[in-house]
Amino acid sequence: MSELTLRIEKIKQGTVIDHIEPGKAIRVLNILGLDGQDGRLITVAINVQSKKLGGKKDIIKVESVFLDNEQLNQISLISPKCSISYIKNFKVSKKFILNIPDKFIGLFPCTNENCISNAEREPVMSEFMVISEKPVKLRCAYCSRILRF
Amino acid sequence: MSLERKDIISAKQFSREELEYILNWAIKIENDKGNYAKSMQGTIMATLFYEPSTRTRLSFESAMHRLGGTVIGFSSSSVSSVKKGETLADTIRTVAHYSDLIVLRHNNDGAATFAARCTEIPVINAGSGSGEHPTQSLLDLLTIQQECGKIDGLNIGLIGDLKFGRTVHSLTYLLANYDINLFLISPHSLKMQNRVMDYIQGKGNVKIKETTNFIEALPKLDVIYMTRIQKERFPDPEEYESVKDTFKFEKEYLDLLKPNAKIMHPLPRVNEISSQVDDSPHAIYFKQTYYGLMMRKAIIGLVMGVFK
Ligand SMILES: [Zn+2]
Numbered sequence: 001m002s003e004l005t006l007r008i009e010k011i012k013q014g015t016v017i018d019h020i021e022p023g024k025a026i027r028v029l030n031i032l033g034l035d036g037q038d039g040r041l042i043t044v045a046i047n048v049q050s051k052k053l054g055g056k057k058d059i060i061k062v063e064s065v066f067l068d069n070e071q072l073n074q075i076s077l078i079s080p081k082c083s084i085s086y087i088k089n090f091k092v093s094k095k096f097i098l099n100i101p102d103k104f105i106g107l108f109p110c111t112n113e114n115c116i117s118n119a120e121r122e123p124v125m126s127e128f129m130v131i132s133e134k135p136v137k138l139r140c141a142y143c144s145r146i147l148r149f
Numbered sequence: 150m151s152l153e154r155k156d157i158i159s160a161k162q163f164s165r166e167e168l169e170y171i172l173n174w175a176i177k178i179e180n181d182k183g184n185y186a187k188s189m190q191g192t193i194m195a196t197l198f199y200e201p202s203t204r205t206r207l208s209f210e211s212a213m214h215r216l217g218g219t220v221i222g223f224s225s226s227s228v229s230s231v232k233k234g235e236t237l238a239d240t241i242r243t244v245a246h247y248s249d250l251i252v253l254r255h256n257n258d259g260a261a262t263f264a265a266r267c268t269e270i271p272v273i274n275a276g277s278g279s280g281e282h283p284t285q286s287l288l289d290l291l292t293i294q295q296e297c298g299k300i301d302g303l304n305i306g307l308i309g310d311l312k313f314g315r316t317v318h319s320l321t322y323l324l325a326n327y328d329i330n331l332f333l334i335s336p337h338s339l340k341m342q343n344r345v346m347d348y349i350q351g352k353g354n355v356k357i358k359e360t361t362n363f364i365e366a367l368p369k370l371d372v373i374y375m376t377r378i379q380k381e382r383f384p385d386p387e388e389y390e391s392v393k394d395t396f397k398f399e400k401e402y403l404d405l406l407k408p409n410a411k412i413m414h415p416l417p418r419v420n421e422i423s424s425q426v427d428d429s430p431h432a433i434y435f436k437q438t439y440y441g442l443m444m445r446k447a448i449i450g451l452v453m454g455v456f457k
Pocket of ligand 1: 110111112115116117140141142143144145259
């Protein structure tokens with residue numbers, strides 16, 4: 001972070017997502033619904049050198065935004081193990097590594113159209129078990145279809 | 150060990166110990182039929198068949214009657230509640246008050262898993278969409294054990310459509326618990342799917358041989374499990390024409406077989422086994438339905454906690 005903070009504005013409060021898998025920052029912004037139209041400060045770095053990863057990484061820094069569980073779960077699918085820092089009064093108030101949860105419930109539909117979890121009017125939510133983290137693979141709890149990310 | 154109150158959803162749910170336990174019960178009940186003829190008295194089984202499968206339904210219903218129980222249910226989705234659009238969840242919650250166990254056949258993949266979550270009473274999957282049909286593979290396993298006298302050490306060949314055939318997938322999941330040589334014999338475009346292969350390899354018991362040469366493999370096999378190759382599975386109709394007769398069991402192939410080799414088929418058969426084979430002592434596909442009844446009696450009594 002240090003070499004970057006020199007060049008970009010500090011945020012008073014908001015979120016820094018670091019160690020995003022290279023090239024995936026735009027997808028993370030999409031998950032967060034951020035397109036820059038609301039005027040808030042967003043700094044995005046794509047394919048920067050990372051000493052820690054021994055390669056490239058992406059970074060997002062966004063003002064006045066904190067993440068809810070659903071957003072965290074979605075980000076964990078496309079870039080597990082990225083680090084999340086919440087900033088309050090220019091200081092890191094909370095920092096954690098984003099782990100992929102064991103299960104995803106109701107977050108997105110099964111890709112198998114004939115899966116019971118896609119049946120109209122059935123009181124059922126999609127449910128997936130994480131069977132592999134790298135690469136991310138999920139298995140539908142109903143039809144056993146495997147989803148890759 | 151106990152299967153009491155358990156659902157029977159997938160062939161993947163069973164351990165080797167559970168399989169032996171179920172097979173032993175099936176044989177025990179058969180050897181002492183008279184003693185078990187009233188063991189399900191006072192128990193009601195619901196057979197909810199959203200898509201017709203007369204053979205499977207009759208097998209379950211006969212099994213229940215032979216154990217002294219009674220049966221309610223429907224045999225197609227043309228019944229009024231389904232037609233009026235009642236959800237599967239609502240039907241299951243209602244029927245759970247009328248019956249003590251539910252046998253479900255449904256057109257959606259994963260329907261049995263969902264149904265089992267809607268009720269406390271046991272649910273037996275009698276086929277969900279293109280997914281699994283575990284009691285069919287359990288009866289196949291019982292057939293192999295009874296007709297060959299063992300399962301470990303056998304050379305078992307699965308022939309035909311190994312890509313889409315749900316019975317071969319479920320059977321493979323069960324066989325993965327045994328030390329066997331598994332011959333996967335199919336046209337290139339209908340090879341066994343990776344997810345099934347991964348499961349077998351993960352269990353680490355089975356030696357796998359994949360081949361497209363049916364006749365070359367035949368003399369090695371103890372069990373020849375034939376399945377149907379359907380024209381609509383081929384992207385290219387010419388390819389179907391080129392393989393359709395290659396994976397058909399002809400009368401003259403009987404001479405190639407080991408003396409005690411057995412020919413099986415999940416039925417209904419169309420033309421993948423010549424009818425001239427039917428009278429051969431190698432052909433046991435009609436006997437499989439007898440083992441089906443034995444197996445379903447065992448499953449019903451075990452999940453109801455009556456056999457223990
Ligand atoms: Zn599914």
